[in-house]
Amino acid sequence: MSRLRVVCTLPDGRVAILVPAPDFIEECRVGIVAARAARGYAQEPLDETYEAGKFVADPSWRGDLPHAAREALALQRVRALNRGGLTEQDAVALVRDCDAPAFSTAREIVDVSEIPSDRTYRDAWRRSPNGGPIVIDQNAARAIRDERLVQIQRGAA
Amino acid sequence: MAQNWGDFPGTEKVKDSRQDLLDRFDTLRSNWSGATAPATPVLWQWWMDTTAGKLKLCTQVTPSVVWQEVPFGVALAALVQTARLVATATGLSGGGSLAADRTIALDFNALTADASPDRAADYVATYDASASAHKKVLLNALAPAATDALAGLLELADQAEMEAGTDTGRAVTPGRVKFSANTVKEFVAFSDNTTATVLTSLSVSSLTDNGVGDVTINHTQAFSSASYAPSTACRGAGVSYYYGSILHSVAPTASALRVYNYVDGTLGGGAALQGNWQIAGDF
Numbered sequence: 001m002s003r004l005r006v007v008c009t010l011p012d013g014r015v016a017i018l019v020p021a022p023d024f025i026e027e028c029r030v031g032i033v034a035a036r037a038a039r040g041y042a043q044e045p046l047d048e049t050y051e052a053g054k055f056v057a058d059p060s061w062r063g064d065l066p067h068a069a070r071e072a073l074a075l076q077r078v079r080a081l082n083r084g085g086l087t088e089q090d091a092v093a094l095v096r097d098c099d100a101p102a103f104s105t106a107r108e109i110v111d112v113s114e115i116p117s118d119r120t121y122r123d124a125w126r127r128s129p130n131g132g133p134i135v136i137d138q139n140a141a142r143a144i145r146d147e148r149l150v151q152i153q154r155g156a157a
Numbered sequence: 158m159a160q161n162w163g164d165f166p167g168t169e170k171v172k173d174s175r176q177d178l179l180d181r182f183d184t185l186r187s188n189w190s191g192a193t194a195p196a197t198p199v200l201w202q203w204w205m206d207t208t209a210g211k212l213k214l215c216t217q218v219t220p221s222v223v224w225q226e227v228p229f230g231v232a233l234a235a236l237v238q239t240a241r242l243v244a245t246a247t248g249l250s251g252g253g254s255l256a257a258d259r260t261i262a263l264d265f266n267a268l269t270a271d272a273s274p275d276r277a278a279d280y281v282a283t284y285d286a287s288a289s290a291h292k293k294v295l296l297n298a299l300a301p302a303a304t305d306a307l308a309g310l311l312e313l314a315d316q317a318e319m320e321a322g323t324d325t326g327r328a329v330t331p332g333r334v335k336f337s338a339n340t341v342k343e344f345v346a347f348s349d350n351t352t353a354t355v356l357t358s359l360s361v362s363s364l365t366d367n368g369v370g371d372v373t374i375n376h377t378q379a380f381s382s383a384s385y386a387p388s389t390a391c392r393g394a395g396v397s398y399y400y401g402s403i404l405h406s407v408a409p410t411a412s413a414l415r416v417y418n419y420v421d422g423t424l425g426g427g428a429a430l431q432g433n434w435q436i437a438g439d440f
Contacts, residue, residue: 001354006363017366021345021355024362024377032377041359042332046378047316054379058411061379081377095363099375099413122369151423 002088003112006096007127007134008104015125015134016104017115020095028091031084051078055098064102073097106131120144159183160191188212198222276300302326320381342385344435345374349418356431370417370424374434379412385436391418392431401432 002025006018027035036043052074055061062070077098080086086094089109096107108131116125116134124140127133161180165173189195190205194213198204202215204224217223243259245252250264271279280293303309303326314327319336334340343360347353353366365373387409389401400419407415417424418432 014368017353018375019347019353019355019364019366021358021361021363021377023355023358027377039359042334044332051378054381055412058379058383060410061412095375099363099365101365101367101373119369 002092004088004092004109005112005115006092006100006107007110007115008096008100008107009127009129009131010101011103011105013126013129013137014123015127016101018095018099020092024095025088025091027084028080028086028094029084029088032081034084045082046078048075048078048082060102062098062102105129159187160189160195162195194222194224339437341435341437342378342380343374343376344433346431346433347372348431365413367415370419371415372418372432373413373415374436375413376411380436381411383409383411385409387414387416387434387436389416389432389434391433393420401434 001022002020004020006020008016008018010016023035023039029035030038033043033045052071055074055077056067056070062073065073077094080091080094092109096109100107106127106129114133121136121141121144124137124144125134126137126140127135159180161177161184163177163180165177188203188205189198190207192206192208194206195202195204198215198218200215200218204213204215205211206213206224209226212227213224214227215222216225241255243252243255243261245261248264248268249261250267251259251261253259274296276296279296281296281299283292283294284290285292301307301309303311311328312326314324314329314333316333316336318324318327319329319333320338322338329337335342343358345358345361345364346356347358347364348356349366349370349372353364353372355361355364360377361374362377363375365375367373387403391399391401393399398421402417402419403409403414404417409415414434414436416432416434
């Protein structure tokens, strides 16, 4: 189980956290055919052009990049799956580059310990567009607390 | 030596013809042996020329008599012209001059390999036991295409044919079952409390934790379109009702699916929650 996460700042200052799937990391490490065979799934090598083309055809996928860059990134992703050879860090970097929300900024690979484990005010988490620590926006936190109090009161009534 | 071929007229008594008969037998037994050629020979009559010491054969009587020598002490093979050959074409071996015994054999390995056999036009050699005859059979007839009632050759369904799901003449292989629109292409189980964690997955590259109960499932392989069928069953602590949903305002895309997990009608709900999602559709 990888301890690596990708933290990025959304355009409105909220925080998105990417959690790489361990199986995806393994597929990037040994190749998708070998990784899935080890789990009992028959898998043929991916058709690189076809698979990359589907990502490029999805306008929501990395829509913040120029077309040529999207093509190159999609091909890099599929080739990594087909050929393997990536380290855990490389695979997480691939997740960062491919799966991060479009127009998010300050995409950083961090250890899971750097992310708050208390999610009580998860929706109040904020971060600078330039990166740095995750902080709790006090105004947003108060709004969350007030909303919960209202719900509790409704439940009691 | 005898070349006596006396006549015995019809008026002669048999007992008086005995010597003439014996003379004729001697003549035949000795192959008309004599120093001179027999007079008035017939075609293919032997003559042992005692002067030349050669056995001769009359090969022509008109317009002139021709005697040809048959040499002694020479193998029959020597009589056959060495220029006469048994030529063996491609696929046969053992040919050569007729001066020696020859065994003609099949040599399939010497045949030119057909790099592009045409099943509708090319033949193979067979032996029809019922007709006791060699025959040729069209490749198509030898190995016909399989049908519901006939065993035969089958093509393998490729990804596009698996996704279309309309072909009934091609075979499905284990590695391509997943391309059927009826099978689950990917699944993921994740916890959404404390730190989000992927518990198990297939064909999911990562989750994006967007906020409370708000998770994006990023596909390892993009779907061929955004039209696929997600389904979910959420699990949580306590007696609350947990369920997953897709908002109408946030449509699935080919590369990702944004899902929302609710507890008793509240997004996230702050309690321990496990989202289990699986997706069927076309890669």
